[in-house]
Amino acid sequence: MSFNTFGRVFRFTTWGESHGPAIGTVVDGCPPGIPLSEADIQPWLDRRKPGTSRFTTQRREPDEVRILSGVFEGKTTGTPISLMIENVDQRSKDYGDVALAYRPGHADQVYDVKYGFRDYRGGGRSSARETASRVAAGAVARAAIPGVSIRGWVSAIGGDGIDYAHFDAAEIDRNPFFCPDPRAAERWEKLVDEVRKAGSSIGAVVECEATGVPAGWGAPLYAKLDSELASAMMSINAVKGVEIGDGFEAASARGEDNADPIRPGPPGSNSGPRIMANHAGGILGGISNGQPIRVRVAFKPTSSILIPVDTVTRDGAAAEIVTKGRHDPCVGIRGVPVVEAMMALVLADQYLLDRAQCGVRGA
Numbered sequence: 001m002s003f004n005t006f007g008r009v010f011r012f013t014t015w016g017e018s019h020g021p022a023i024g025t026v027v028d029g030c031p032p033g034i035p036l037s038e039a040d041i042q043p044w045l046d047r048r049k050p051g052t053s054r055f056t057t058q059r060r061e062p063d064e065v066r067i068l069s070g071v072f073e074g075k076t077t078g079t080p081i082s083l084m085i086e087n088v089d090q091r092s093k094d095y096g097d098v099a100l101a102y103r104p105g106h107a108d109q110v111y112d113v114k115y116g117f118r119d120y121r122g123g124g125r126s127s128a129r130e131t132a133s134r135v136a137a138g139a140v141a142r143a144a145i146p147g148v149s150i151r152g153w154v155s156a157i158g159g160d161g162i163d164y165a166h167f168d169a170a171e172i173d174r175n176p177f178f179c180p181d182p183r184a185a186e187r188w189e190k191l192v193d194e195v196r197k198a199g200s201s202i203g204a205v206v207e208c209e210a211t212g213v214p215a216g217w218g219a220p221l222y223a224k225l226d227s228e229l230a231s232a233m234m235s236i237n238a239v240k241g242v243e244i245g246d247g248f249e250a251a252s253a254r255g256e257d258n259a260d261p262i263r264p265g266p267p268g269s270n271s272g273p274r275i276m277a278n279h280a281g282g283i284l285g286g287i288s289n290g291q292p293i294r295v296r297v298a299f300k301p302t303s304s305i306l307i308p309v310d311t312v313t314r315d316g317a318a319a320e321i322v323t324k325g326r327h328d329p330c331v332g333i334r335g336v337p338v339v340e341a342m343m344a345l346v347l348a349d350q351y352l353l354d355r356a357q358c359g360v361r362g363a
Contacts, residue, residue: 006232008223009352010144012137012345016087017119018127024084025133027070027140029352032078034143041065041083041139048135048337053176055192056328061088065136076140083136087129101311101319105303112314128237128331131338138341141348148347152208152340153180155296157188157330158195161205178206178336196329199306204332206297208339210347213282215272215290216361217350224286225293225350232342233297238331241298245281253279260284260291293347297339299332 005013009029016023042065049063050056063085070081099120102108107126111118119125142150153172155162162181172180177192179185195202218225226244233242250258261276275291282291304323311321328334 006235007345007349009356010141010345010349012134012140014130014133014137016130016133017121017125018087018129019119019121020087022084022086023129023133024082025137027081027083027137029349030070030076030078030081030140030144031352032076034076035074036067036071036076036081036140036143037074038065038067040143041067041136044135044139044142044337044341045085045132047173048132048334050328050334055176055189055196055330056334061132063132081140083133083140085132085136098321098323101313101321103303103321103323104309104311105300109312126237128328128334131237131335131341134236134345135337135341138337138344141341141344144348145344145351148210148212148344150208150210150340150343150347152178152206152336152343154178154204154333154336155207156205157332158191158202158204160184160187160191177333192330192333200329201302201305201327202330203301204299204330204335206299206332206335206339208295208297208336208343210282210293210343213288213290213293213347214361215288216358217347217354218283218287219353220286223350223353224283225288225346226281226283226286228346228350229293229295229343232346233295233339236297236335236338236342238299238302238335239297240300243281243296244283245294246279247281247296250279260289288350293343295339295343297335299330299335302328302331 005011011029012025012027014025045063045065050061066084068082068084070077070079098108108118154177162179162184166181166183168180171182172178175185177185177188179188192202229244230242233239258279260278260280263274263276265271265273275289278291278294282288282293304327306322308320308322311319313319
């Protein structure tokens, strides 16, 4: 069985390969009557698309999206929304060596083990090119979630983190690193340049915050909001770790320090109690508590590098491989729009699940 679909009520299926004629997604379960056009989706794809700076792959893809179904007169119809993005800048010839030998750190060898056959052109289905489809689906999800705002940023590259005392949300889209700390962005420019010129790669940490999520989304056990988020983030290419709220730091904290104190809300207010901290990342017992949802995602260094690495051929003979082609020296940079998209897709699904079980709150 092949798994290409994510979600329970708000579901999306991605299709296509890195070097095929096109990639795309089918979004199902989106409520009808939501305003949607290509112009609503394209800005999110533009943030993810390759070739936007010297710090990303130089593959030139416009990533122009086409809506093929599910929208009529500018609004969703409640039927499947099919989105297509053409591939226009493939260089399959760069992957001739990959057809013969496995790239360490990639899925080449395990694909052969599982399927006995693989598309070696840029990794085929396992390529991060697939994430453009997720970003397109995520744009639809954003339109379906009322009152929710989602913002991501890079908080560290190669172990060099931002200073939150200098956090400025306006800076995130002013530099090629999605970095909210202008001083860190200056350091990263030199760091990533050095890594790129050396033919190597470097890892990164992406953080994402969703505000406006009301208390009550999620479930106590098998549809926990945090477990759904963890699954979504771990499904992204090159992601090797996910934290919710304080994450691993909570393991070294005392209970009184990790607890999020609760105080009564303002007199006469219907806003409910106030939660005075957010170590839990906005989720308690798998259910949102009204605080910002906070997720931190670790991206490993890109496995495609120009430095020779030991490997084996498909026949099992010892070999050495240099991965040619155009690759991101730090894949985590363009991971920001993907993390945001997966956050939106999970929240849209949880919103509709909650509405189906509990109805409209306050109605």
